[in-house]
Amino acid sequence: MFSDLSAQKEGSSLLCRPSEDQGPVFDRMSLAYSPCSERYTVGERSFSRQYAHIYAARLMQMRPLLSERAKQKWGSDVLIRKLCDLQTGEQCCIVGTLFKRMDLQPSILKEISEEHNLLPQPARVKFISETDELILEDELQRIKLEGNIYKDKCVTGSVIAIYGAEKNDGKFTVEDFCMADLPPQSPRPTLSSDRFVLLVSGLGLGSTHADSMLGLQLLVDMVTGQLGDQGEQSGAATISRVLLVGNLLSQNTQDADAATKPKYLTKKTQAGSVEAIRLLDEMLLQLVASVPVDVMPGQYDPTNFTLPQQALHRCMFPLSSVYPTLQLVTNPHQSHIDGVRFLGTSGQNVCDIQRYSSMDDHLEILEDTLRLRHLAPTAPDTLGCYPFYQKDPFILEECPHVYFSGMAPTFQSKLVTGPDGQECLLVTIPDFNSTQTACLVNLRTLTCEPISFSAFSADEDEDSEMNVSH
Secondary structure: OHHHHOOOOOOOOOOOOOOOOOOOOOOOOOOOEEEOOHHHOOOOOOOOOOOHHHHHHHHHHHHHHHHHHHHHHHOOOOOEEOHHHOOOOOOEEEEEEEEEEOOOOOOHHHHHHHHHOOOOOOOOOOOOOOOOEEEEEOOOOEEEEEEOOOOOOOOOOOEEEEEEEEOOOOOEEEEEEEOOOOOOOOOOOOOOOOOEEEEEEOOOEOOOOOHHHHHHHHHHHHHOOOOOOHHHHHHHOOEEEEEEEOOOEOHHHOOOOOOOOOHHHOOOOOOHHHHHHHHHHHHHHHHHOOOOEEEEOOOOOOOOOOEOEOOOOHHHOOOOOOOOOEEEOOEOEEEEEOOEEEEEEOOHHHHHHHHOOOOOOHHHHHHHHHHHOEOOOOOOOOOOEOOOOOOOOOEOOOOOOEEEEEEEOOOEEEEEEOOOOOEEEEEEEEEHHHHOEEEEEEOOOOEEEEEEEEOOOOOOOOOOOOEEEO
């Protein structure tokens, strides 16, 4: 792994006597790269359409896949019915979209109820309760579900196949259910040497934590070869690409009152994001002069709020945008790096599922979306989404080799396998502003390891040392 490549070489310590010669020059590996995020690029934007169209398109695309999966699981002779053709007591399979009725789900109707002097709803981290109900619906009808199905783990918008029978009370008793599972996957090329892609999320520029800037500068110096001895520099040369995965700016740069203030009160004031963008441009300038960089927007970055988030505008980066190594991409983002297919988001989809289900582990949620074959099942119900009309771009038509999500509380990785031999590396990228940790993905072995840049903090002793570990 990367730590082995960066091991100290004999006679290369920083404490050694300086030599007369200039020292070796390490050439950075260059990898073949092709972006594949055209499906997440929104052209003419129209919000005049109803959101029912995206649910209909999602069900239409997923029904053939789930029908085939149901036959593989429950036998080729299984009856696949639509809700309008159900007969009481008949064992059959239904393919439909889940709807989770939740009493605690935030609603604009509850917010305006303050006009009637009602108490506001308390702040909640999760919105699930014992009274939640699961409903399955297709193009024409809906039916309540009971039985062998994990109500708390399910979320609205998931398309699944259920097996069971309708009882006399009008409810469908579920005996078993299945998801679409991993989509087909193109073979991964065999690489002869180790080469790495660095994943970083949540730089949080503009925050009040001054020590986070020291960790960020250590990261930049390590990638550009300005940090460490010859062993560290030769290891840094194997980092062939950097992906900045969302939340480049801190939440502190969001001024909610600025839009409602009178113009004369904000005439000579400057938005908090202006200085943060300038810092980001200067940091990118150091990186793109040495290594190709992909920049994904996140929840607090200056682009559209609804998914898919469009790429940041190049005019915001006058210094770094002149370099061809800077790639401003969408969220979600998909690309081929040396034949390895990368796909990921800045974490909004995972955090939203965490709020509306019993799952807390980001890695478990990430695997669940992969097996559902859908990046953001809760969009557009509780997650902002563009009202697509004919096709749902968040459906996974091809299995990635590396599937990542940003803004996680901790680093986690896992290699999952599919029914047809698919292999996918799941990576949750921690918030760099709070953890000072990035992730290194080895394209040859399809493994991932964290790399930490711990700096001084108030909780540590004054004589504690900085640590760059991996």
